[in-house]
Amino acid sequence: MTSTTNDPAIQPTWPHVVTACRAVGLNAAGAKPVRIADNAIWTLPGAIIVRITCPCRRAAAHREIITARWLADQAIPAPRPWLPMAVDLPENRAATFWHQLPDHTVGRCKDVATLLRQLHRLPAPGHLPFLVNPAREARARLEADQRSVIIPITDMTWLTSYADDLADAWDSLEDGVAHTPVHGDAWAGNVARTADGQAYLLDLDSVAVGPPEWDLTSTAVKVSTTGTLSLVEYEQFVSAYGGYDVRTYDGFEVMRRVRELLMTTFAIQTAADHPHTTDEARHRIACLRGLNGQRPWTWTAVPHPPGIPSPVV
Structure with missing residues (x-):
């Protein structure tokens, strides 16, 4: 894959995907964006998911790996790390690598x-x-x-x-x-x-x-x-x-x-x-601000582009 998309939310995350993959010996070619929000989630060939944090979330990424191992020990279903540690990136970001889940909704x-x-x-x-x-x-x-x-x-x-x-x-x-x-x-x-x-x-x-x-x-x-x-x-x-x-x-x-x-x-x-x-x-x-009457209000889903619209967030 090359960074050719015009989506401004995707472009800044692609270089971090490349850097993170090189750091662990993976080839980022063929990576596809799954969800770009606070964290940028990409899928890699070989059923691997890479998550790029937003700036200043490096510590949370390292803690997330520990949390995933803890949940596995407690038999709570959650994604399992593909790599047992986070990869530090510029801007106090980090990348984490995960085993991709089966097809899901x-x-x-x-x-x-x-x-x-x-x-x-x-x-x-x-x-x-x-x-x-x-x-x-x-x-x-x-x-x-x-x-x-x-x-x-x-x-x-x-x-x-x-x-x-x-x-x-x-x-x-x-x-x-x-x-x-x-x-x-x-x-x-x-x-x-x-x-x-x-x-x-x-x-x-x-x-x-x-x-x-x-x-x-x-x-x-x-x-x-x-x-x-x-x-x-x-x-x-x-x-x-x-x-x-x-x-x-x-x-x-x-x-x-x-x-x-x-x-x-x-x-x-x-x-x-x-x-x-x-x-x-x-x-x-x-x-x-109280300008649209009483709850419940009608709020339209704000999707995580690219991809299909998500539930209302």
């Missing part, structure tokens, strides 16, 4: 619940950090996008203040159930389901120790925020998890708003390289 909500139930029951291993306040992650994304001409400065100013308020509210949350290992971004798009019904937990770089309610909120917002999940499906999710409905948690409203903010900042980031998603980013901001 996006997981179901019941799959998410089943995997989370297994994960949340495990004792926390020593290598996992504590979950960083996710509202501060959203704030950092906004800081990176401050010079964007896509979003009006008035909206960016409001979003920054909103993120600060949510960060303070998160720090004041009272505990619900005991803290456990958490995935950090547990939704159907981060679960793969193969033809035989086996589900795999993907994207392990955000696994940490924190409130399990945070993982459960990612599915609950599909009912209360985006309206993309029916109550029947959500009840099946709750049942598969073990009966705990996160909406009964006193801190759910704060967690829901933080998740909505992260989904919005992701749309803003995507619009920077893919202007056709600008309207969706602006629509989500208007929803957060």
Whole structure:
């Protein structure tokens, strides 16, 4: 493969794929992009996946390899490393290499619940950090996008203040159930389901120790925020998890708003390289600002180009 695509999201990652492959004795010829988002995922000949982190995520990549080995020891289905270490790259990036999963589709909500139930029951291993306040992650994304001409400065100013308020509210949350290992971004798009019904937990770089309610909120917002999940499906999710409905948690409203903010900042980031998603980013901001009525709102999927549209993120 050569870097001939006009997709601006793909071009910056290709040199890192070449560098990482050379470092481990692989030929990058024939590599194909699978998903370009916070991490750039490429498939290589020989059923190998290479993941290139975004800048400043090198430590998370090294920790992800350790997490994958730990999950294997705990018999939780997840991708297995092809290489037992991450490869350091410029810009504080890293590359990790994985065995490619069998052909699969996006997981179901019941799959998410089943995997989370297994994960949340495990004792926390020593290598996992504590979950960083996710509202501060959203704030950092906004800081990176401050010079964007896509979003009006008035909206960016409001979003920054909103993120600060949510960060303070998160720090004041009272505990619900005991803290456990958490995935950090547990939704159907981060679960793969193969033809035989086996589900795999993907994207392990955000696994940490924190409130399990945070993982459960990612599915609950599909009912209360985006309206993309029916109550029947959500009840099946709750049942598969073990009966705990996160909406009964006193801190759910704060967690829901933080998740909505992260989904919005992701749309803003995507619009920077893919202007056709600008309207969706602006629509989500208007929803957060109370300009589009009450929840649930209609949010359109922001896909991970290239590839087919993904579930709503």
